[in-house]
């Protein structure tokens with residue numbers, strides 16, 4: 001009895017020591033670039049205090065902010081494992097992205113090489129000018145060790161002038177060694193190694209402490225003066241962004257970093273992170289004021305994410321699961337509302353180059369009205385479709401996305417526009433979408449999390465509905481809005497809402513005929529429906545709710561004749577000059593040769609053409625419209 005008790009105590013002590021060792025000793029990464037011209041790097045990871053269990057080291061399959069799986073293990077080669085004595089140990093592959101190390105002595109050093117030549121927000125790229133690293137694409141990690149601190153040292157090529165920039169925590173070895181408190185933070189921290197230029201500034205936060213910002217620019221042509229000038233514009237922009245939420249978050253490593261890769265061999269992309277953003281814009285120059293203003297577009301979007309996505313975060317992506325695609329209800333909010341605010345805040349900050357009205361974020365309205373996919377999926381369902389739409393370029397089979405998908409970026413932006421204008425109307429100008437974003441910040445973002453990199457109060461769909469009811473004191477308004485426009489597929493009444501601010505929504509003129517946006521390609525046999533042989537892009541099924549669909553014609557059919565004449569592109573295009581109600585007779589050859597006679601009944605064109613300020617069309621802006629527009633588009637920064 002006593003012996004047993006002693007044994008249990010002994011086991012408990014050993015177990016406690018093991019847990020402590022695991023939670024305090026960092027996992028050490030060492031990264032070298034022996035041959036950057038060959039686009040690979042070597043990674044060594046050292047684990048200590050492992051006990052006797054096999055160690056699994058794995059590559060991620062997905063990366064936060066990109067919703068399709070990416071299978072990062074495909075670029076890994078030369079994997080080796082060593083024990084604490086430096087002896088090589090065998091590895092096995094229980095899964096395509098897992099290397100298992102058994103029979104070690106409590107210490108394991110894994111060494112591997114990995115190829116990357118795709119510098120963007122999801123993948124990574126190495127060449128003689130830089131290493132642009134997105135962590136999930138580049139680094140193995142071990143399940144079960146997610147809360148262990150991590151330490152990473154970069155050894156730059158001997159003949160390079162590379163410096164290191166990242167949101168990882170600096171150490172006393174400032175130039176090359178950094179830490180992360182846990183895996184989520186590590187994976188969220190992209191790294192740029194290059195001979196970059198920097199420019200820093202700080203802005204007083206609402207509580208009086210300085211919020212610090214740093215631009216890191218990798219560019220062949222930009223001068224220090226260009227980078228400083230860009231930083232000046234970014235400073236104006238971040239002040240305007242802060243006014244939406246009322247304050248900057250506390251940036252855990254002490255500052256927020258804009259990693260800007262403006263080299264022609266990057267791949268255009270911007271990716272949000274908690275205390276930084278990684279932006280690659282291959283065509284970007286920041287040598288002129290106009291070019292710097294253009295660069296603000298992506299910067300504005302990504303910076304807004306440091307609240308909306310990184311801290312105001314959907315439960316579907318928190319904590320992020322790197323082993324699979326992560327599904328969320330609410331990319332219409334995370335991406336769409338961000339898409340709305342990006343240009344809006346550039347306008348409010350007076351940085352849109354004198355095109356305030358035309359750059360107003362009204363474009364979501366026409367896309368919501370016109371895109372056939374809205375008839376099929378709500379904003380919530382579009383968000384859930386993201387794993388098949390966002391970066392999913394590798395499917396072999398065709399999809400019907402052209403008639404069933406509307407990007408949650410434009411859909412969400414259109415919903416944000418409608419909600420902003422509706423709130424202003426409902427409250428006679430006392431409330432706006434800014435107040436809703438502030439409320440989401442105080443409820444879900446500001447409370448923080450158990451550790452840096454973790455969000456303690458991620459939101460669900462119902463939270464968003466309830467917060468709108470609480471903000472307005474009007475449950476019916478909130479329920480109507482969510483039922484119709486967020487979980488339903490209605491288009492908001494943009495004509496009315498935009499008129500409040502003196503904008504006109506121009507629909508296609510009455511009497512204009514329409515048979516749907518249907519792709520056809522002219523062939524020797526006739527018009528091949530849904531084909532893009534001469535227009536680029538994948539085959540396109542005929543959109544629902546169009547006269548061609550209703551006539552029973554779709555992808556793969558060949559239209560042989562139009563009103564008795566051989567079907568040509570010219571004849572096809574002529575149909576659109578017919579009036580609503582007129583009919584067109586066509587003969588259609590199906591796959592396999594059967595021929596069918598079909599009738600297409602022309603409809604009134606239901607598409608929205610554009611949104612324009614009333615004064616640009618010779619109309620007059622009323623005092624009420626001017627006041628509404630100024631309150632919406634004017635700066636909110638208190639001087």
Ligand SMILES: [Zn+2]
Pocket residue numbers: 272301302305334335338
């Ligand atoms: Zn985004």
